[in-house]
Amino acid sequence: MAERDREAPQRCCSYHTVQRRLPVLRWLPQYSLGWLQLDLIAGVTVGLTVVPQALAYAEVAGLPVQYGLYSSFMGCFVYCLLGTSKDVTLGPTAIMSLLVSSYVFHDPAYAILLTFLSGCIQLAMGLLHLGFLLDFVSCPVIKGFTSAASVTISFNQVKNILGLHNIPRQFFLQVYHTFQRIGETRAGDALLGLVCLAVLVGLRVMKGHIPRIHRVELLSVRISRLILWATATARNALVVLFAGLVAYSFQLMGSQPFTLTGETPQGLPPFQLPPFSKVEANSTVPFSEMVQDLGAGLAVVPLMGLLETVAIAKAFASQNNYRIDLNQELLAMGLTNLLGSFVSSYPVTGSFGRTAVNAQTGVCTPAGGLITGTLVLLSLAYLTSLFYYIPKAALAAVIICAVAPMFDARIFRTLWRVKRLDLLPLCVTFLLCFWEVQYGIVAGILVSGVLLLYTIARPRIKLSEHGVLLMQPVSGLHFPAVESLRDAMHRWALAVSPPRCVILDCTHVSSMDYTMVMGLADLLQEFQKRGVTLTFSGLQNHVLQVLLSADLEGFQHFPSMEEAEKGHGAELDGRRRVLLHSTSENMLPASGLIQ
Incomplete structure (x- = not known):
């Protein structure tokens, strides 16, 4: 017995155990110049994607645009040390931004506190090996939620495409007021938004038709294909840059037909404790009251964040023939949100779009995230003054093109053919998410649970x-x-x-x-x-x-x-x-x- 007691600390401190908890130690000793070149290209490419998306997703979350950038760099550095997938990138996403907008009342203080508490919950789940709880959220529930989120987020941006203001955020009221006030559409915003949408869709389609580059081809052919591929991959950054230049040109001429992003504070966010209370005009909101106000968000946000990250990590691990450690992913996610709350981040998760870009550019290790995080920090330090001229219609186009593929119409036909009973949790989740996101998710999980229990009871x-x-x-x-x-x-x-x-x-x-x-x-x-x-x-x-x-x-x-x-x-x-x-x-x- 005494021998076993002596061996336990040795096992806990063994190099193998440390490697499990710090996966960077597995690949760092084998790092090579060839890997560095590919990681550098991938990091820059993802960085050019994440900056415009971060600005746009902050709008979805109902927060000032700089909070999108504040949320985009901590995950890059933490995941490099703790992540077990070479492809995954952590940061703001459309789905998480939608969830945040449902719980934080457009208030950065609530968003930062939600990040801190979500990180604590996720970290605890990882330490207690509770990753199996994610298995109880069925595929129809996930599909129903993501499809509803795609519709909700896309329509939420229609007001920015049309240049409308003071439109309610509740989906059904939003639809009503948008169509009621469609006569107030600003021609400049509508024209620019539609042009940006057309360019983004065209570049996306073009990327899917670019042939693979082969070494036997002429150098000029390979270079031209590489330029086309880089243009299509960095399409979000290029469209936002183009729209900003157009808006700046009009500003120089003394007129402005577009609704602009406006003033963005320059510089890095201060490193400070998350707000455990909030000072209002004549009173202070204590920590306990803020937690009560966050309500169901304390369960829904960390759970959906973990679910999205794990699903993405599993998908790309299977595609690229490597394995991930589920509980280690929970630790990486939890620590990212925990530390992110100290730099004014709102909750983040794995991004499917940026992870796909990362994988397609041939990233070899999580070190590509270091390049991405550095680009975000440089943008915060030196480029925020230029964000003033970015038209909201251009950011709306970026969001719509990013979330539209999340709507999976084929799942309804597939379930009808495979197992019609699974349409019930899918439809319940899909429909109720238009009312309130948390009600849709909880109702879908409950319906799935009832169907599961019925098979046990009968x-x-x-x-x-x-x-x-x-x-x-x-x-x-x-x-x-x-x-x-x-x-x-x-x-x-x-x-x-x-x-x-x-x-x-x-x-x-x-x-x-x-x-x-x-x-x-x-x-x-x-x-x-x-x-x-x-x-x-x-x-x-x-x-x-x-x-x-x-x-x-x-x-x-x-x-x-x-x-x-x-x-x-x-x-x-x-x-x-x-x-x-x-x-x-x-x-x-x-x-x-x-x-």
């Missing part, structure tokens, strides 16, 4: 005739299934004349709880009163031990179904006759399964 049971009645559950038996099993036993064995002996084949039963054991005890007594037997076969060792420990009266067990049949002395004709049964029509289905 387990499928295969019935067949072997001289005696053979009942074979095809999954575990837990307490919600007690009544279902009792009803099946009564209907097919005890309520018939004469009563029939039953063999309960538990070959597929991998677990059984106490309530089910007590239910089986009652059934054994009922069978004994009718003068017939209930016999068990094929019990796995740990399930058998549970039943033996309960010391059930009249309990009989045989290792296999054949031995159980011999024990009953049944005369078999060598043929297996499958009965028809339906729980709703007193008939067995042709498959011999009841549920």
Whole structure:
């Protein structure tokens, strides 16, 4: 025992354990000049993408544009040390910005506090190895949420394309007021926004049709393709730069037909504690009241942030043939948000779009994030004065083009073809997210949970005739299934004349709880009163031990179904006759399964 106690700290401090907690130590000793070149290209490319997107996503979150940049660099540095995916980039995203706008009342103080608390929750989940909780959010719920978010975010930007002001943020009111005031559209904003949309869509389509570069081709051909690829990849930055130059030209001529971003504070954010209270005009809002105001956001924001990051990391790990550590990803995400709150960040997560750009540019290690983070810091230090001239219509076009692909219309058709019941959580999530995001997500998870519990409460049971009645559950038996099993036993064995002996084949039963054991005890007594037997076969060792420990009266067990049949002395004709049964029509289905 003492030896084991001495070995425990050694294992905790072993180099292998340190490597697990600091994944940078795995790839840093092997780092090469070739990797540096590719990481540099990837970092610059992602940096040119993240700066305009950060400005735009701050608008979605309802915060001043500089907070988008404040949120864009901490994840780059933290993930380089702690991340297990070479491709993932952390920063502001459309979905997280939408969630933030739902909980922080357009107030940076609430946004920063939400970042701090989300980081603490995510960090705790990682340390406690609670990543498995994410498995309870089903794919239909995720698809329903992301599709609704795509529609909500896109329509939220229509007002900036049209140059409308004072439009409510609630989706249904937003739709009503936008169409009611469409006559107030500013021609300059609308024209610029549509042009930016057309250019972004054109460059996106062009990128998908650029042939791969081959070394055997002429140098001029390779260079031209590389220029086209770089232009299409950095399209967000180029469109925003073009729009800003156009707006600046009009400003020099003494007129301004566009709605501009306006003054942006220059310089890096101060490194300070997150606001644990908030001073208002005549009072102070204490920490406890701020937490109450954040409400469901303290559960929804960290959960969805982890879900988005893990989903992206898994997708690119599978695509590029490497593995990720789920709990380590939770630690990286939690520490990013925790430290980000000290530099005025709002909650961040993995970005699918920027991660895709990172992977396509051939990034080799998370070190590419160091270049991206440095570009964001340089932008904050020296370029914020230029952000004044960026038209809001151009940023709106960037957002719409970024979130439009998130709407997956094919999922409805796919689920209709594969499993129609899964359309229920999908549609519930999709529709309720237009009312309130948190209601849609929670309702979708609850509906998915009810569907899951229904299959536990009504387990499928295969019935067949072997001289005696053979009942074979095809999954575990837990307490919600007690009544279902009792009803099946009564209907097919005890309520018939004469009563029939039953063999309960538990070959597929991998677990059984106490309530089910007590239910089986009652059934054994009922069978004994009718003068017939209930016999068990094929019990796995740990399930058998549970039943033996309960010391059930009249309990009989045989290792296999054949031995159980011999024990009953049944005369078999060598043929297996499958009965028809339906729980709703007193008939067995042709498959011999009841549920």
